[in-house]
Amino acid sequence: xxxxxxxxxxxxxxxxxxxxxxxxxxxxxxxxxxxxxxxxxxxxxxxxxxxxxxxxxxxxxxxxxxxxxxxxxxxxxxxxxxxxxxxxxxxxxxxxxxxxxxxxxxxxxxxxxxxxxxxxxxxxxxxxxxxxxxxxxxxxxxxxxxxxxxxxxxxxxxxxxxxxxxxxxxxxxxxxxxxxxxxxxxxxxxxxxxxxxxxxxxxxxxxxxxxxxxxxxxxxxxxxxxxxxxxxxxxxxxxxxxxxxxxxxxxxxxxxxxxxxxxxxxxxxxxxxxxxxxxxxxxxxxxxxxxxxxxxxxxxxxxxxxxxxxxxxxxxxxxxxxxxxxxxxxx
Amino acid sequence: xxxxxxxxxxxxxxxxxxxxxxxxxxxxxxxxxxxxxxxxxxxxxxxxxxxxxxxxxxxxxxxxxxxxxxxxxxxxxxxxxxxxxxxxxxxxxxxxxxxxxxxxxxxxxxxxxxxxxxxxxxxxxxxxxxxxxxxxxxxxxxxxxxxxxxxxxxxxxxxxxxxxxxxxxxxxxxxxxxxxxxxxxxxxxxxxxxxxxxxxxxxxxxxxxxxxxxxxxxxxxxxxxxxxxxxxxxxxxxxxxxxxxxxxxxxxxxxxxxxxxxxxxxxxxxxxxxxxxxxxxxxxxx
Numbered sequence: 001x002x003x004x005x006x007x008x009x010x011x012x013x014x015x016x017x018x019x020x021x022x023x024x025x026x027x028x029x030x031x032x033x034x035x036x037x038x039x040x041x042x043x044x045x046x047x048x049x050x051x052x053x054x055x056x057x058x059x060x061x062x063x064x065x066x067x068x069x070x071x072x073x074x075x076x077x078x079x080x081x082x083x084x085x086x087x088x089x090x091x092x093x094x095x096x097x098x099x100x101x102x103x104x105x106x107x108x109x110x111x112x113x114x115x116x117x118x119x120x121x122x123x124x125x126x127x128x129x130x131x132x133x134x135x136x137x138x139x140x141x142x143x144x145x146x147x148x149x150x151x152x153x154x155x156x157x158x159x160x161x162x163x164x165x166x167x168x169x170x171x172x173x174x175x176x177x178x179x180x181x182x183x184x185x186x187x188x189x190x191x192x193x194x195x196x197x198x199x200x201x202x203x204x205x206x207x208x209x210x211x212x213x214x215x216x217x218x219x220x221x222x223x224x225x226x227x228x229x230x231x232x233x234x235x236x237x238x239x240x241x242x243x244x245x246x247x248x249x250x251x252x253x254x255x256x257x258x259x260x261x262x263x264x265x266x267x268x269x270x271x272x273x274x275x276x277x278x279x280x281x282x283x284x285x286x287x288x289x290x291x292x293x294x295x296x297x298x299x300x301x302x303x304x305x306x307x308x309x310x311x312x313x314x315x316x317x318x319x320x321x322x323x324x325x326x327x328x329x330x331x
Numbered sequence: 332x333x334x335x336x337x338x339x340x341x342x343x344x345x346x347x348x349x350x351x352x353x354x355x356x357x358x359x360x361x362x363x364x365x366x367x368x369x370x371x372x373x374x375x376x377x378x379x380x381x382x383x384x385x386x387x388x389x390x391x392x393x394x395x396x397x398x399x400x401x402x403x404x405x406x407x408x409x410x411x412x413x414x415x416x417x418x419x420x421x422x423x424x425x426x427x428x429x430x431x432x433x434x435x436x437x438x439x440x441x442x443x444x445x446x447x448x449x450x451x452x453x454x455x456x457x458x459x460x461x462x463x464x465x466x467x468x469x470x471x472x473x474x475x476x477x478x479x480x481x482x483x484x485x486x487x488x489x490x491x492x493x494x495x496x497x498x499x500x501x502x503x504x505x506x507x508x509x510x511x512x513x514x515x516x517x518x519x520x521x522x523x524x525x526x527x528x529x530x531x532x533x534x535x536x537x538x539x540x541x542x543x544x545x546x547x548x549x550x551x552x553x554x555x556x557x558x559x560x561x562x563x564x565x566x567x568x569x570x571x572x573x574x575x576x577x578x579x580x581x582x583x584x585x586x587x588x589x590x591x592x593x594x595x596x597x598x599x600x601x602x603x604x605x606x607x608x609x610x611x612x613x614x615x616x617x
Contacts, residue, residue, distance in 0.1 A: 123547025
């Protein structure tokens with residue numbers, strides 16, 4: 001782009017070099033931020049990593065009193081909430097993208113597309129507030145009903161026994177363990193809503209870029225609208241949509257306050273989907289401020305470091321997929 | 332049923348199964364879209380119902396009443412948010428726009444791929460992790476402060492501004508640059524006086540979107556700006572912000588704090604929506 005031959009070198013090379021240096025120096029701050037982040041998180045998590053090693057990631061015990069820290073429960077909580085939220089939101093997001101790109105007339109497509117984008121603009125704390133004040137009471141009422149109805153007594157006794165032994169079964173996983181309304185399920189619901197717009201907007205963009213010929217060819221063969229979508233549009237846009245899904249996964253893994261406000265902050269293993277749990281991000285938000293002891297602090301920062309690397313990898317993969325695997329012309 | 336002879340007749344002779352499938356899937360798509368959009372409308376309606384009543388003069392001019400007492404407002408948080416966002420913009424715009432210029436105008440520079448990749452990577456880092464970084468860099472040495480919060484927010488703005496700046500700069504036709512160079516202007520003057528003004532609208536849009544994005548962040552402020560129940564304009568002291576007060580109020584047991592949190596959420600969400608609406612309008616007019 002910079003056609004050096006086109007610029008009279010003698011006239012301008014000095015001032016140009018100064019400007020280039022200045023711009024490069026400021027742009028290098030981006031690299032500096034990254035390097036400082038790695039350094040900062042690395043040195044602060046070093047004590048915990050040195051003490052616990054890889055056990056940090058496999059041990060279930062997180063006990064500030066005894067000074068033992070293992071992150072397995074939060075890692076499990078992070079993965080379960082993110083993957084469940086992804087599983088629910090992806091079909092909804094793709095459907096809404098199809099609506100905006102293929103079904104809706106223009107006067108409706110634009111406002112709906114804009115509303116979906118606004119979903120991404122709602123702050124995390126506002127989602128958390130809404131979940132706490134509006135959805136938690138609804139879930140709580142359902143859980144109370146489950147507790148108080150006589151036909152569930154047997155199930156409840158059996159599951160309580162399992163839970164007290166720190167175990168769970170598939171059946172008990174779906175049995176309420178408290179009537180608070182908060183917990184894993186609410187975190188999954190709110191995460192689902194929060195990551196919807198990321199998949200939806202990427203999906204909409206790639207669906208719009210599917211060449212018109214693809215649609216017309218199938219219509220000419222007598223295909224229905226759904227057949228065109230399922231056999232021509234979605235396969236063509238698949239790679240791009242996949243990139244959007246992974247981008248949403250990255251968001252879900254790092255989403256903090258909305259989850260921290262509703263998940264209940266418990267380092268138990270995942271007993272029930274209605275019970276309390278925690279994620280790596282929620283533990284950072286809930287505990288870092290109160291962590292007095294050096295090892296506790298270091299352990300919380302280690303969660304931050306893990307989250308850092310996790311999101312670097314996930315986002316890198318997403319961008320790779322969006323950039324490389326999509327058919328030419330779709331970026 | 333006889334086989335279709337022409338494509339146009341074939342469409343009228345769809346088998347019932349295919350027709351039903353087509354209708355059902357279309358219906359599901361409309362239903363799913365309604366489910367996707369519903370939370371936004373429900374949240375906004377809830378906040379208007381619960382928060383609008385609390386938006387009186389006190390809300391904008393007073394600080395929260397002591398716990399358990401009634402009255403007060405979020406003046407501390409509103410001022411804190413404005414001040415921190417202003418400081419964050421200085422960092423975000425300076426570094427972000429420079430980064431965008433570098434990526435768009437020096438594409439053959441050996442450092443270009445590295446800076447592009449790291450900027451993309453930074454965009455995906457959770458805000459709370461940036462809070463931990465700013466804590467280690469600033470708070471550990473100088474204590475909780477509005478400045479530390481602003482740095483965390485500024486770090487979060489950088490990649491968004493870089494991306495949009497690079498994109499709008501690339502929309503400026505190459506011929507415009509060549510025309511400038513042909514007049515004998517040095518490249519830096521062409522960039523500053525011709526290319527940047529041509530892209531200014533888009534860059535402003537990007538900055539507004541970045542501001543709208545970080546204005547709602549509370550996580551990175553938890554252990555940097557920390558919050559302050561009094562009005563504080565000194566950037567070296569702890570400072571409050573709207574998202575912080577919403578977080579505190581929503582998790583508080585006191586009705587009064589919850590009421591302020593809902594009003595604060597209504598204010599924040601309205602400002603953010605207006606900002607992104609304006610940014611969208613501006614970018615469409617280009």
